[in-house]
Amino acid sequence: MTQAVPAPPTTSVVVVSRGRPSGVRRTLLSLRQQDHPALECVVVADASGLAAIRDLPFFSRLKTVEFDVPNISAARNRGLDLAAGDVIAFIDDDAVAEPTWIRRLAAPFADTKVQAATGFVRGRNGISWQWKAMKVDGLGQDHPMEVPAQASFHHPQGGRATKTVGTNAAFRRQALVQLGGFDPAFHFFLDETDLNMRLAAAGMVTAVVPDAVVHHQYSASPRRARDRTPRDLSQIGASLACFLRLHCAETDQQAARDRARAEQRRRLLAHVVAGGLEPRDVHRLLDGFDAGFVQGSERALRSDMWDAPGPPAFRAMPVPTALRCFCAGYPFERSKLHNQARAVAEAGGVATVLLLSPSVRYMQVSFSDEGIWWHRGGTFGRVSRDGPHFRLRSFRRAAEVERLRVAKFRQ
Structure with missing residues (x-):
């Protein structure tokens, strides 16, 4: 007799956004496709971000709060007020989640020992791993x-904590209440790492879930350019x-x-x-790091921590639709395939379009403003960046291989 799989716990996803209105919109479109049966979304954003999502058909199902302070810990704590x-899970506003992400990330919490979880993160090309386990x-x-x-459980050991990457992390609400949420002293950088160390000090278990996958773009911000060239290191130092x-x-500091x-x-x-900076920029940026470190040495710690008020009632997202499509064709068929996929995406389904040219082009994956997953590559090209540069195969075979590769993430 097979044992019933426990239902995943009720889960809130908190999205913090500032200065990225188009990004937060894409993030929410990916969350609309999640196959978790009891999911709510909390958006903590500036005015431009809230304006960008107001016309989403599921906007009324979101919990939103306007927040325009450059302090990610304070913003996350504001989201915790509503979650x-x-x-409670977190994803960045320059990231999108595979449709199975949050169900898989939340599943380990069925074991009462687990207090935190993290997944894997793909980088800008949608294929290579940006983050695994640390x-x-x-x-x-x-x-x-x-x-x-498969998912694995990790106890703190030797003064080290299992790290939850900020754009793909979840915590049991009870643990966040116990620890006081995020420390607003961390305006940016090491914010969730500080929480990880506090979890470890309390002896709490963290799960690592490789199949809970997020795609992260590293969008531009006041601290970095789109290619990750630094613009300001002061908050890193602080x-x-x-x-x-x-x-x-x-003695070791x-x-x-x-x-x-x-x-x-x-x-x-x-x-x-690489040509992204000039030599004089190095001195300027390091001076900013030094000044920030001095500021952080004097900054109040763990002041005004989250005090766990009773949140508003759980506001579930619309019931996920079972609509799925995987359309494959040549680049000249893009318009026809786009129309097929758009109909599915507009209905809240998961639409994937694969465009294969007769070339050795590497596979690239992106998620559009319409909520469509686009895969572009060559029939003979590599998918995994450590795979062979050339594979002799038919269009049909290449399309089937790619369909099977993504099937477990977009069931």
């Missing part, structure tokens, strides 16, 4: 983890100072600061070599 799910220590240093293909004060022995500064310098020099 009523037993599990531990983090009291110096703020990441350490890669080897994890199985948050590092806060983190070291909280989690690093005082100066060495940790110097190591982090050297890493930033190496990163800046790589951008100089």
Whole structure:
């Protein structure tokens, strides 16, 4: 007799957005496609972000609050005020989620030991992994983890915490209440890492779920250009100072600061070599890092933490539709395939369009403003970036391979 799979817990997804109206709209279109049966979405955004989503057909099912302070921890805590799910998840406004993301990320919470969970993140090309599994220590240093293909549970060990990446993370609401949410001292950078260290100090278990997948674009912001060229390192320096004060022995803090500064310098020099920065920019940006570190050394810690008010009633998103389509064709058939996919997407379904040219073009995946998944590549080209550069195969075979590759994420 087969055992029934427990229903995933009620889940709230909090999306913080500032200065990215088109991005937050795409994020929400991807959340509309989620196959989780009890999901609510909380949007904490500036006026432009809220204006951009007001015409979405499911806008009335969203919980929204206007917030225009450049402090991601304070914004997340504001979202927690409204989030009523037993599990609370987070995704960035320059990311979109595979339709099975939140159901898979929330599933481990059926085990009462689990207090946090994180998934894997694909980068800008929609194929390569930007983030997998990491531990983090009291110096703020990441350490890669080897994890199985299925969800795995990890206890804190040796002063290290399992790191939840900010654009693909979930926490049991009860754990967030116990720990006071996010520390507003972390305006940007290491905000969720500080929470991870507090989870570890409390002996809480974190799940890593490789099949809970998010695509992350690294959109432009006041801190970085679209190609990730830094524009300002002051908040990185400030948050590092806060983190070291909280989690690093005082005798080790100066060495940790110097190591982090050297890493930033190496990163800046790589951008100089690539042509994104000029040599004088290196000194300016490092001066900003130094000034931020001094500011963070004096900043109040864990003041005005989240006090867990009773949230409004759970407001579920519309029941997910079972509509699915996978349309494959040549680039000259784009218009016809687009029309087929758009009808499914407008009905709240999951639409995937594959355009294959007779070439060795690498596969690229994107998610459009209409809520359509676009896959573009060559019949003979590589998908995985460590795969062969050339594969002799028919159009039909290439299309079937790609359909099967994405099927488990878009069932």
